[in-house]
Amino acid sequence: MAKLYTDKDASLDPIKDKTIAVLGYGSQGHAWAQNLRDSGLKVVVGLEREGKSWEQAKKDGFSPMHTEDAVKNSDIIIFLIPDMVQRTVYLERVKPNLRSGNDLVFAHGFNIHYRLIEPPKDVDVYMIAPKGPGPIVREYFVKGGGVPALVAVHQNYSGKALEKALAIAKALGATRAGVIETTFKEETETDLFGEQVDLVGGITQLMRSAFQVLVEAGYQPEIAYYETINEMKMIVDLIYEKGFSGMFKAVSDTAKYGGLTSGKYVIDESVKKRMKEVLEKIKSGEFANQWVEEYGKGVPTLKQGVQELENSLEEKVGREVREISLRGKPKS
Numbered sequence: 402m403a404k405l406y407t408d409k410d411a412s413l414d415p416i417k418d419k420t421i422a423v424l425g426y427g428s429q430g431h432a433w434a435q436n437l438r439d440s441g442l443k444v445v446v447g448l449e450r451e452g453k454s455w456e457q458a459k460k461d462g463f464s465p466m467h468t469e470d471a472v473k474n475s476d477i478i479i480f481l482i483p484d485m486v487q488r489t490v491y492l493e494r495v496k497p498n499l500r501s502g503n504d505l506v507f508a509h510g511f512n513i514h515y516r517l518i519e520p521p522k523d524v525d526v527y528m529i530a531p532k533g534p535g536p537i538v539r540e541y542f543v544k545g546g547g548v549p550a551l552v553a554v555h556q557n558y559s560g561k562a563l564e565k566a567l568a569i570a571k572a573l574g575a576t577r578a579g580v581i582e583t584t585f586k587e588e589t590e591t592d593l594f595g596e597q598v599d600l601v602g603g604i605t606q607l608m609r610s611a612f613q614v615l616v617e618a619g620y621q622p623e624i625a626y627y628e629t630i631n632e633m634k635m636i637v638d639l640i641y642e643k644g645f646s647g648m649f650k651a652v653s654d655t656a657k658y659g660g661l662t663s664g665k666y667v668i669d670e671s672v673k674k675r676m677k678e679v680l681e682k683i684k685s686g687e688f689a690n691q692w693v694e695e696y697g698k699g700v701p702t703l704k705q706g707v708q709e710l711e712n713s714l715e716e717k718v719g720r721e722v723r724e725i726s727l728r729g730k731p732k733s
């Protein structure tokens with residue numbers, strides 16, 4: 402098994418006297434800024450302008466400052482702004498204010514791996530990539546736990562980059578679970594692959610298609626929603642806690658037999674073949690170029706996809722069904 406770093410393998414010492422700039426106060430930014438501060442580290446929040454994030458950061462007790470001021474006042478600069486804006490913010494706000502011995506830190510390897518950002522040689526460049534959404538990084542930390550993370554070092558000018566990455570992982574709560582060392586290449590490619598074919602893309606499409614098949618066959622949409630979308634959480638929770646075998650133990654033999662046979666029929670080798678094509682596009686940089694181009698055009702495909710999803714019957718029914726099913730969800 403890969404080496405797992407836990408709390409006992411990490412110390413806050415290498416960064417305890419440093420000032421840390423968290424750039425961005427969105428999904429990950431709000432979690433990192435608060436977790437690192439609650440762990441006793443000195444955090445400043447850097448933002449482009451006053452707005453929603455600025456107000457939220459103030460509500461959470463920070464005194465946000467403009468990006469360039471945050472960079473000038475810090476030793477460690479953490480990029481928690483969208484991947485597509487990191488290059489411009491780096492070139493315009495960070496690079497002109499960077500000092501020898503600063504650290505550039507990422508939560509995902511996209512900009513370094515695909516060379517959108519090419520840092521100078523006299524800084525450390527490393528990553529702590531949480532393997533979970535930002536709000537959960539905060540929620541688990543507050544409840545005394547932590548979301549697992551990957552760490553990677555791209556540039557080790559100080560010779561202490563890994564120790565600092567582990568220190569941040571500890572302050573974030575990730576070593577309460579477990580942290581594994583990787584490379585920027587491995588993290589970037591696997592993270593993009595997972596979110597595309599499985600976590601974000603695959604699961605959404607699987608549930609929507611199943612919902613649509615039932616509705617198109619004349620079944621009540623609310624029943625289709627309960628069956629194909631709502632119950633997914635309980636099944637995934639069982640897999641999360643007990644593995645596939647544990648989940649199988651909790652369902653009926655009828656579900657096991659039907660699931661094994663029809664599951665392999667629906668998600669067959671042709672699906673795996675297309676997953677491999679997706680991986681190739683990620684590895685070759687084709688997906689990265691496509692995403693940069695889409696972003697340059699003002700994200701028309703992304704906007705259209707999100708709008709189609711928001712207007713879909715499954716979302717409309719979901720809003721109603723969730724009101725009912727969330728009433729039954731335990732509070733803690």
Ligand SMILES: NC(=O)c1ccc[n+]([C@@H]2O[C@H](COP(=O)([O-])OP(=O)(O)OC[C@H]3O[C@@H](n4cnc5c(N)ncnc54)[C@H](O)[C@@H]3O)[C@@H](O)[C@H]2O)c1
Nearest residue numbers: 425426427428429430449454481482483486508509534535
């Ligand atoms: N969202 C996640 O759960 C998650 C998980 C693991 C890694 N990551 C990585 O973390 C990084 C941050 O992702 P995120 O989803 O938290 O970002 P996000 O979309 O939530 O970031 C929003 C923040 O960025 C700022 N921002 C937006 N546009 C900007 C612009 N043009 N210039 C400057 N600032 C701008 C906003 O004001 C806000 O504070 C990315 O590298 C991402 O791949 C995200």
Ligand SMILES: CC(C)(O)[C@@H](O)C(=O)O
Nearest residue numbers: 532533534592596600601
């Ligand atoms: C939370 C995810 C999907 O794991 C992350 O990779 C992201 O990009 O948001």
Ligand SMILES: [Mg+2]
Nearest residue numbers: 532533592596
């Ligand atoms: Mg991810």
Ligand SMILES: [Mg+2]
Nearest residue numbers: 509592593596
């Ligand atoms: Mg990702």
